[in-house]
Amino acid sequence: MTQYLLQISLAGLAQGSLYALTALGLVVIYNASTVVNFAHGAMGMAATYVAYVLISQLHVPVPLAFVGAIAAAFILGAVVQALLLERLNGAPILTQVVVTLGLFMFLEGVLGLAFGYNPRPMAPPIAIAPVTVAGLVLRPQDIVQLALLVALGVALAALFGATKLGLGMRAITENTYAARLMGIPVGRVLGTAWGLGVLLAAVAAILAAPTTSVTPNMMDTIVVYGFIAAILGGFGSLVGAVVGGLILGVIVNMIDAFLAPELAMSIVFGLLVLVLYVRPDGLFGRKAVQKV
Amino acid sequence: MLEARGVTVRFGGLVAVDRLDLEVPDTGIFALVGPNGAGKTTLINALSRVCSIASGSVRVNGTDVLELLPHQVVSAGVARSFQRAELFPTLTVLENLLVGLHSEMTTGLEGALMTPSTRRQEKAARVRAERLLRELNLWELRDFSPADLPYGHQKLLDVARALISEPKLLLLDEPFAGLTEAETPRLLACIAGAGRRCAVLMIEHHFELLEGIAERVTVMNFGRKIAEGSPSGVRRDPEVLRCYLGTGRHGQAETAAC
Amino acid sequence: MPRYAVTVPVVIIAAVLPLVLQLIGERQVYWLFVVSEFFVFAIVAISLDLLMGRTGQISLGHSGFVAVGAYTAAILNARFGVDLLGGAFAGGSLAAIASLFLGVPATRLRGHYLGIVTLGFGIAVDQIALKWDALTGGDQGLHLHRPTLLGLDVGTPVLMYYVALIALIVATLLVWSLTRTRLGRAFAAVKDSEIAAAAMGVPVASTKVVAFVCSAFLAGAAGGIYAFLAGFVAPEDFGIDSSLLFFAMVVIGGMGSIPGAIGGAIIVDAIKNAAATVSGLSLAILGGMIVLVVLFFPGGLKALLRRHAAKRTTLDRTRNATVPLDA
Numbered sequence: 001m002t003q004y005l006l007q008i009s010l011a012g013l014a015q016g017s018l019y020a021l022t023a024l025g026l027v028v029i030y031n032a033s034t035v036v037n038f039a040h041g042a043m044g045m046a047a048t049y050v051a052y053v054l055i056s057q058l059h060v061p062v063p064l065a066f067v068g069a070i071a072a073a074f075i076l077g078a079v080v081q082a083l084l085l086e087r088l089n090g091a092p093i094l095t096q097v098v099v100t101l102g103l104f105m106f107l108e109g110v111l112g113l114a115f116g117y118n119p120r121p122m123a124p125p126i127a128i129a130p131v132t133v134a135g136l137v138l139r140p141q142d143i144v145q146l147a148l149l150v151a152l153g154v155a156l157a158a159l160f161g162a163t164k165l166g167l168g169m170r171a172i173t174e175n176t177y178a179a180r181l182m183g184i185p186v187g188r189v190l191g192t193a194w195g196l197g198v199l200l201a202a203v204a205a206i207l208a209a210p211t212t213s214v215t216p217n218m219m220d221t222i223v224v225y226g227f228i229a230a231i232l233g234g235f236g237s238l239v240g241a242v243v244g245g246l247i248l249g250v251i252v253n254m255i256d257a258f259l260a261p262e263l264a265m266s267i268v269f270g271l272l273v274l275v276l277y278v279r280p281d282g283l284f285g286r287k288a289v290q291k292v
Numbered sequence: 293m294l295e296a297r298g299v300t301v302r303f304g305g306l307v308a309v310d311r312l313d314l315e316v317p318d319t320g321i322f323a324l325v326g327p328n329g330a331g332k333t334t335l336i337n338a339l340s341r342v343c344s345i346a347s348g349s350v351r352v353n354g355t356d357v358l359e360l361l362p363h364q365v366v367s368a369g370v371a372r373s374f375q376r377a378e379l380f381p382t383l384t385v386l387e388n389l390l391v392g393l394h395s396e397m398t399t400g401l402e403g404a405l406m407t408p409s410t411r412r413q414e415k416a417a418r419v420r421a422e423r424l425l426r427e428l429n430l431w432e433l434r435d436f437s438p439a440d441l442p443y444g445h446q447k448l449l450d451v452a453r454a455l456i457s458e459p460k461l462l463l464l465d466e467p468f469a470g471l472t473e474a475e476t477p478r479l480l481a482c483i484a485g486a487g488r489r490c491a492v493l494m495i496e497h498h499f500e501l502l503e504g505i506a507e508r509v510t511v512m513n514f515g516r517k518i519a520e521g522s523p524s525g526v527r528r529d530p531e532v533l534r535c536y537l538g539t540g541r542h543g544q545a546e547t548a549a550c
Numbered sequence: 551m552p553r554y555a556v557t558v559p560v561v562i563i564a565a566v567l568p569l570v571l572q573l574i575g576e577r578q579v580y581w582l583f584v585v586s587e588f589f590v591f592a593i594v595a596i597s598l599d600l601l602m603g604r605t606g607q608i609s610l611g612h613s614g615f616v617a618v619g620a621y622t623a624a625i626l627n628a629r630f631g632v633d634l635l636g637g638a639f640a641g642g643s644l645a646a647i648a649s650l651f652l653g654v655p656a657t658r659l660r661g662h663y664l665g666i667v668t669l670g671f672g673i674a675v676d677q678i679a680l681k682w683d684a685l686t687g688g689d690q691g692l693h694l695h696r697p698t699l700l701g702l703d704v705g706t707p708v709l710m711y712y713v714a715l716i717a718l719i720v721a722t723l724l725v726w727s728l729t730r731t732r733l734g735r736a737f738a739a740v741k742d743s744e745i746a747a748a749a750m751g752v753p754v755a756s757t758k759v760v761a762f763v764c765s766a767f768l769a770g771a772a773g774g775i776y777a778f779l780a781g782f783v784a785p786e787d788f789g790i791d792s793s794l795l796f797f798a799m800v801v802i803g804g805m806g807s808i809p810g811a812i813g814g815a816i817i818v819d820a821i822k823n824a825a826a827t828v829s830g831l832s833l834a835i836l837g838g839m840i841v842l843v844v845l846f847f848p849g850g851l852k853a854l855l856r857r858h859a860a861k862r863t864t865l866d867r868t869r870n871a872t873v874p875l876d877a
Contacts, residue, residue: 036662036665036666038610038665084841084845087845088844088845091848092606093662094602094606094608095844095848097608097662097665098608098801098840098844099840099841099844099845101610101794101797101840102801102836102837102838102839102840102841102843102844103837103841104837105794105798105833105834105836105837105840106833106834106837106838106840106841107837108830108833108834108837109830109831109832109833109834109835109836109837109838110830110834111830112829112830112833112834113828113829113830113831113834116829116830117829117830216830220790224666224669224670224673227666227669227670228666228670231663231666235662235663260681262677262680262681263677263678263681265670265673265674265677266673266674266677266678268670269667269670269671269673269674270674272667272670273651273652273655273656273667276655276656276658276663276667277654277655280655280658340749342745342748342749361753362748362749363747363748363749363750363751363752363753363754364751365749365751366749366750366751367751371749371750372749374745374746374749378743378745378746379742379743379746380738380739380742380743380746380747381742382604382738382741382742382806383735383738383739383742387735387738390732390735391735391736391739391747391750391752392750394732394735394736394739394750394751394752395750395751397732398732399731399732399733400732400733400760401728401733401760401764403727403728403730403731403732403733403734404724404725404727404728404731405724405727406727406731410731413732414730414731414732453750454749457750457751
């Protein structure tokens, strides 16, 4: 039984790493621009189609295709910021959230029109058979996912903690107007944050693709879990997003194994509402301070 | 009316208001002056429960304000205006004033049914709002969105919205800032009128405006009270002069205004 | 309602439409159902506009409340023979109770939490409706008896058309009255400035919850009517896609306006029906429209239609005003 539990938890952590990556991207964007990007999953999905086209239609080598897709994701994020969000500078947050929802619908619809809703297969990037260590089956894909999460998490922390970009982002969050006056290139910093955020969504989507297949709504479930992971983490904390995502992955896998997989989202959602009753700022969140 | 003792407000490590005592009688106009960052707005925010107080006590007409939630303060007789006229642009000018009467009215969901009592309340509230708007010469603009009004009218409306609930203590955060010279007298008359009915505590930099109407001026710097007295007396206070002249950019601007 | 010049003709046209369809004669039943269904959707759009447009709170799971209302009405009708009025009222009430549980924690802190929580709610209702087949019929759905209203048989397409039309008129009047009284003003105040609203005595958090509960009640009641109109409820009627449709109605129509919500419902419903055969098409069009509306026509259809009229009245008012605007 312990073995079984461990095995499920391990698979849960691997699954949770996708939620964590998605949540990380959401938090990066939110921290810089205070916008919750409801097009997050759809943008990651769009980048996955780039990888799909590169691999299956243009026969680009797989690693190169992934790099291309991730670069496309960064550009997509930066372009969306510059073309849509920048124009809504100073508009109520509700308006900015509405535009991301419109973008979500648009992207899913357009890719549905272009490629149809039939799932298209994507081979796993690493075709190594699972190995067994101490009775636990380790799938190479799972290890790669977790390793990528750790690597990207550390890289992000370093980027925001120790570079001018991170400093600029924090200044913008604090007071956009003052940051502009101080000579911080606000547009460029926000564009970079959006690019990085969408890049993280694309990494999650590409990693998910072998299991979910490539479809316009491949990210719908994952991004909802990403939102929930971000809320559990207090919507603002990078560490919170990672921990929230991993915990959520384990919980979802437990529900799948022991309760009812078809009710997983409902149960998780019920838990989220309970958590919000007890800890409105999430499990790791700091209290939100309102400015006058 | 207002009795504040040892009021201290902290933002993280920064002490914005430092053990401040302030007493205001039942009627009259009382001013808060001081360089930018002296803690004046923070004090107003603390008195209206927008920001929380680290220590000290605030009583209005015997009621402990610190026991109240932000939205309960107005029922205790404390109303306020905002530095940048926080009006409601999706409502009309008239409706903005009606929100000022929110805590006096009781209509809830039954408003959807337009019950007789709802109609009665609405009518009474509109009569009051109309009277005030006519008094301020804003009646013709009643159906506009405040966003379409010139800034001076917005500031006037902001004060009117606080005034309509007939508070015992009226807190005004720089009501004259941004007004043109032509707009000032109307608001001045309005505030002077309010000062005869209730206590007005307002932040204002222009001593010349204060000299006609303010009974007492409290000067703040770095969160503390550094002087208090009549407008002309405070103006000659060496401590006040030093703080205004010695603070560089802001100080000069404000001395020029004196 | 003001602007009788617009509303009276619109209501008259709606009232005589069945007659016109009768004269044309072709596919009358189908068109009656399409328009009746639109009336019910318009009620949902009005309810969502009360929340989003008026109070500034987002809901991405409004079809979840419609589903709760529809299933409540369907179950009560199938098991206990409850009539249309009772079903709609019970459906609205249950949706309101559900929204209270969600709204209390979700509106307390940050605005977007409600968007995410309602998104989850919409999905959860769908999943539970599928799973709990003893109650809901699962993916087989649930059939209702012939609809009655206060003892009268309203089981014909024409009668149901009028039921739906009257329901829309009643919903419009209720929301319109609400927005013109104390609570409705508090909704708008909370949207525009929470701090000023609180200073005026508006309890911000509970006002948001009340707006959410009102909105959910209306959506649930509309769901109850929908169940009787369709005679059948199944989970696929209430997925996340239909939540997005309601969202699109409100945004495209112009947030914060009842005529806007109804106009948005017409446009979105028409696009949905016209583009139904090509998967992805309506989603792409509506998504693109939302982006364009937000960027270039903030205020949506309402503002677009009103622009001309508004210019005139503003001038009139300015001329009559004794206070010069630039004083």
